Amino acid sequence: xxxxxQVLAAGLPNIEDxxxxxxxxxxxxxxxxxxxLFFVPSxxxxxxxxxxxxxxxxxxxxxxxIWLVALIVTIFLAYxxxxxxxxxxxxxxxxxxxxxxxxxxxxxxxxxxxxxxINHGPIDRMFKLCQLDIFTAGGSSSDLSISGLDPExxxxxxxYISGKLSHYA
Amino acid sequence: MLNLSTPxxxxxxIIAFYLFKSIKGLLFYFLFAAIGTRSMGEEAWYIIAxxxxxxIMSLVSPVIKYIYFTFHLESDELIIQKxxxxxxxxAIPLERIQSINITQNVVQRILGIVSLEVDTAGSKAKExxxxxxxxEFASQFKELLQERKEEIVEVFNVETESAIxxxxxxxxxxxxxxxxxxxxxxxxxxxxxxQIETPILKLGLMDLLKVGITQNHLKSGGLAIxxxxxxxxxxxxxxxxxxxxxxxxxxxxNVISGTSIGLAVAAIVAFLFFSVIISLILAINKYxxxxxxxxxxxxxxEMGLLNKxxxxxxxSKVQILEFHSNPLRKLLGFQTAxxxxxxxxxxxxxxxxxxxxxxxxxxxxxHLIFKxxxxxxxxxLICNPWSHARLRFYILSxxxxxxxxxxxxxxxxxxxxxxxxxxxxxxCMAFMYGKKSKIVxxxxxxxxxxxxxxxxxxxxPIFKTQAVEKWRSVFLKRRREAxxxxxxxxxxxxxxxxxxxxxNTLINTVNNQVICSEQKWM
Numbered sequence: 001x002x003x004x005x006q007v008l009a010a011g012l013p014n015i016e017d018x019x020x021x022x023x024x025x026x027x028x029x030x031x032x033x034x035x036x037l038f039f040v041p042s043x044x045x046x047x048x049x050x051x052x053x054x055x056x057x058x059x060x061x062x063x064x065x066i067w068l069v070a071l072i073v074t075i076f077l078a079y080x081x082x083x084x085x086x087x088x089x090x091x092x093x094x095x096x097x098x099x100x101x102x103x104x105x106x107x108x109x110x111x112x113x114x115x116x117x118i119n120h121g122p123i124d125r126m127f128k129l130c131q132l133d134i135f136t137a138g139g140s141s142s143d144l145s146i147s148g149l150d151p152e153x154x155x156x157x158x159x160y161i162s163g164k165l166s167h168y169a
Numbered sequence: 170m171l172n173l174s175t176p177x178x179x180x181x182x183i184i185a186f187y188l189f190k191s192i193k194g195l196l197f198y199f200l201f202a203a204i205g206t207r208s209m210g211e212e213a214w215y216i217i218a219x220x221x222x223x224x225i226m227s228l229v230s231p232v233i234k235y236i237y238f239t240f241h242l243e244s245d246e247l248i249i250q251k252x253x254x255x256x257x258x259x260a261i262p263l264e265r266i267q268s269i270n271i272t273q274n275v276v277q278r279i280l281g282i283v284s285l286e287v288d289t290a291g292s293k294a295k296e297x298x299x300x301x302x303x304x305e306f307a308s309q310f311k312e313l314l315q316e317r318k319e320e321i322v323e324v325f326n327v328e329t330e331s332a333i334x335x336x337x338x339x340x341x342x343x344x345x346x347x348x349x350x351x352x353x354x355x356x357x358x359x360x361x362x363x364q365i366e367t368p369i370l371k372l373g374l375m376d377l378l379k380v381g382i383t384q385n386h387l388k389s390g391g392l393a394i395x396x397x398x399x400x401x402x403x404x405x406x407x408x409x410x411x412x413x414x415x416x417x418x419x420x421x422x423n424v425i426s427g428t429s430i431g432l433a434v435a436a437i438v439a440f441l442f443f444s445v446i447i448s449l450i451l452a453i454n455k456y457x458x459x460x461x462x463x464x465x466x467x468x469x470x471e472m473g474l475l476n477k478x479x480x481x482x483x484x485s486k487v488q489i490l491e492f493h494s495n496p497l498r499k500l501l502g503f504q505t506a507x508x509x510x511x512x513x514x515x516x517x518x519x520x521x522x523x524x525x526x527x528x529x530x531x532x533x534x535x536h537l538i539f540k541x542x543x544x545x546x547x548x549x550l551i552c553n554p555w556s557h558a559r560l561r562f563y564i565l566s567x568x569x570x571x572x573x574x575x576x577x578x579x580x581x582x583x584x585x586x587x588x589x590x591x592x593x594x595x596x597c598m599a600f601m602y603g604k605k606s607k608i609v610x611x612x613x614x615x616x617x618x619x620x621x622x623x624x625x626x627x628x629x630p631i632f633k634t635q636a637v638e639k640w641r642s643v644f645l646k647r648r649r650e651a652x653x654x655x656x657x658x659x660x661x662x663x664x665x666x667x668x669x670x671x672x673n674t675l676i677n678t679v680n681n682q683v684i685c686s687e688q689k690w691m
Contacts, residue, residue, distance in 0.1 A: 012677075012681040012684065012685075014673065014677045015673075015676070015677060015680070016673055092684040093680060093684060099640075100643060101642060101643050102640060102641075102642050102643075103640060103641055103642075103643065103646070104638055104639070104640035105638065105639045105640070106636055106637070106638040106639075106654075106656075107636060107637050107638070107676065107680050108635070108636040109636075109680060109683045109684045111683070111684065111686075112634070112635045112636065112683065112690070136635045136636055136656070137511065137635055137658040137690070137691075138635030138636055138656035138657060138658055138660075138661070139512065139656075139658075139660070139661075141654075141656055141660075141661045142635050142636040142638070142656030142661065144636075
């Protein structure tokens with residue numbers, strides 16, 4: 001039997017009432033490893049002064065201190081960020097929230113999405129992860145990029161969204 | 170009627186335009202080289218040879234550019250080809266053209282040619298420009314493109330409509346014919362409607378003077394200083410070479426030692442005076458002969474004294490309408506409207522300012538662009554002014570506390586008072602900003618009201634929203650406050666410090682309304 005109920009904006013459910021999907025646990029590992037990989041080359045900034053300016057030990061001590069503090073802060077933010085990151089896919093829109101220090105939650109209705117893309121970098125592939133990019137006409141500020149998805153989930157998401165898009169085209 | 174089926178060249182006058190451009194680009198280079206070679210001995214010969222080579226190239230290249238720049242229409246595409254060594258071919262499907270503008274700068278004005286700019290929104294491709302056309306030719310070309318584009322779009326619509334009819338009533342061909350006829354009638358009616366021109370706003374000299382006086386003078390003063398300093402460093406070396414001795418007496422120390430408080434005041438007065446003069450000149454130059462006309466489904470705006478501009482805005486492409494005010498404008502009873510269109514490229518904000526809009530004009534504009542006025546308020550969100558003041562306090566502390574520290578260290582206790590007064594003033598301004606800012610939502614629009622001394626009203630139709638965002642720093646979590654961002658195709662607008670539960674209601678209603686809306690955002 002066909003139904004065609006009138007949809008009123010006021011009757012639709014709220015975003016807060018839905019459960020956000022968490023990313024797979026290995027996304028956290030990937031984030032931590034990527035942070036370390038980024039910080040290892042910058043360790044040169046500590047080691048070189050250690051050997052070259054041996055008469056001024058304060059040089060390598062301060063750079064080392066800055067390096068350590070920056071590393072700890074970044075790892076802390078990456079760790080905290082994992083637990084507040086999540087997405088909700090509903091019948092008509094997709095919501096993504098992320099960030100611990102600066103938390104943002106952005107909602108894009110399917111009838112405003114231009115196209116979607118799946119991307120993955122080298123570290124992503126090592127951890128069997130990928131990133132789903134969703135583009136709108138609002139420019140880079142309103143484009144969603146959901147990183148750290150299981151490739152299978154991402155493909156399903158993309159298919160679901162494309163199905164919805166063809167409905168609006 | 171123009172025949173554009175074969176590749177066409179621009180007007181020959183474009184050679185002079187290109188020549189001017191390359192000479193302008195090389196001018197400082199030549200000056201530098203002229204001074205440089207004086208100090209060199211034997212090697213100067215090579216430099217001179219190189220320079221003459223560059224000079225000859227810059228004379229020849231305009232001709233080459235002219236010969237190899239062609240444009241024509243081919244199977245519903247506008248094709249532009251250019252370049253001899255690096256060939257470039259651009260093809261724009263006519264139905265993708267969003268707007269066609271004619272502009273003219275000073276040099277083009279002297280030569281009597283105009284630029285035709287073709288804007289293709291939606292695609293990331295850079296917009297196209299044909300810089301050297303005769304005015305007559307350009308306006309005919311513009312009309313032709315517009316017509317061809319509309320034909321294509323209409324044919325497409327008729328085809329899809331009749332296809333639907335075909336499916337429904339295969340046997341009844343008679344019906345088919347009648348619908349085709351009515352569609353034809355409708356299109357002719359539409360064409361007639363397109364010809365109607367309704368003038369909306371025209372500015373005379375008095376209006377321009379008013380507009381000039383109510384500009385942001387600090388901005389134009391700063392601009393003037395920037396230009397002077399910027400070009401100063403460019404010409405300084407040359408000047409020193411020739412007028413070195415004479416300039417000595419204007420050295421920095423001499424100027425400072427000669428200054429007293431009276432001179433400083435005089436300097437400030439002079440600065441303000443020149444700022445006002447510059448604002449006036451800039452405003453008159455920019456908005457000279459300003460006229461806004463509605464033609465069919467487009468707004469056509471003409472303005473400019475030295476750089477003449479003709480802008481065409483398709484009404485459906487407008488995403489956001491803003492009204493900016495300041496104390497002076499409030500006194501004279503008008504505001505500046507800004508019309509924001511959907512952007513083709515992300516980096517360039519394309520907006521058109523309409524100065525001197527009285528309340529009546531604002532209503533007309535609003536009605537024209539968005540078809541209806543802002544009605545009674547459904548949801549009203551008020552900022553927390555204390556949060557705005559607190560943020561300002563934190564930011565200022567970074568600068569003020571060290572300054573106070575140094576003042577105490579040097580035992581200059583009197584210097585603390587103006588510092589603290591300055592801080593209190595800025596914090597009060599932040600508080601007033603927060604107190605006067607709010608978001609109002611009726612059933613069709615989200616309206617931002619922002620600011621106290623320089624109030625702004627931003628009107629955005631809900632169905633043109635691309636995405637809604639809520640964000641906050643971790644420190645606001647405990648206070649249950651968050652910021653709001655509204656993403657549209659003409660950029661992001663936002664306001665800060667709202668109660669989180671109220672903001673949630675707003676975000677949910679806006680989002681759900683976007684989902685339910687059938688209207689296209691462009």
